Amino acid sequence: MKKFILVLTACLFVLGISLTAALATDPPTETMTVTNYGSKDAVKFAHKTHVDAKIECVTCHHKATAPDAAADQYKCGNCHKAEAEAGVPAIKDAAHEKDTGKCWKCHNNKSPDVKKELKCKDCHVGA
């Protein structure tokens, strides 16, 4: 019986790992250039820093909530364009609208939730 439980636990463990692997799209490991429409120097974004800080994917990827979300649900620029359209905020507001913008929420000193204050040049480093 003891052995059976051991084997069962091992099976569940392996199953658990493969389920996790199947559920999450892996975040890019290299620092990436965020979709840029050209009116300002491009922003470099490091997933690693943010994943290490234990920030959940859905905090930013608010439309990639389904476990099997397709890759295009992750790219902000697929939906957020240079100008707002049909209820979808412009990419600038998606990033730094006061209080709701996904980057400024944690990085603007005027935000009540600021985690680390950053200046324009810290993010807009250019391509």
Ligand code: HEC
């Ligand atoms: C702090 C915000 C933030 C967090 C947290 C975050 N991401 Fe991202 N992610 C971004 C931004 C910004 C981009 C660039 C989108 C663009 O260029 O339009 C991106 C891009 C991606 C892309 C590439 C999309 C493409 O086709 O270019 C994938 C895949 C991705 N993220 C997966 C993840 C996963 C999985 C997690 C959680 C482990 C995660 N991200 C956590 C902000 C975040």
Ligand code: HEC
């Ligand atoms: C599949 C399309 C899609 C993708 C991809 C997407 N968004 Fe959005 N976003 C929307 C729509 C549509 C709205 C309007 C409100 C709603 O429907 O949630 C929105 C609203 C927002 C808002 C306004 C406040 C809120 O949360 O409702 C912010 C901020 C935002 N998006 C940031 C981002 C960021 C940052 C990314 C990439 C990490 C991203 N979005 C990816 C479609 C998308």
Ligand code: HEC
């Ligand atoms: C939920 C809070 C949160 C959000 C949302 C967030 N960040 Fe961060 N970010 C952090 C924290 C915390 C650190 C500091 C990590 C450390 O110092 O160890 C950080 C660090 C950084 C840094 C400096 C270190 C590095 O990774 O190069 C940059 C640049 C940065 N973030 C850009 C962004 C951008 C661009 C966005 C929007 C796409 C964003 N962040 C959204 C919490 C956040």
Ligand code: HEC
């Ligand atoms: C925490 C990171 C961060 C900081 C700090 C930041 N931005 Fe941004 N900003 C972004 C992201 C992400 C985008 C959307 C991606 C893009 O447009 O390149 C953006 C977009 C923009 C856009 C729209 C560009 C376009 O192509 O439509 C302008 C203009 C802009 N920012 C100006 C500024 C100015 C001015 C400051 C300083 C007061 C600043 N940003 C500070 C992350 C940041």
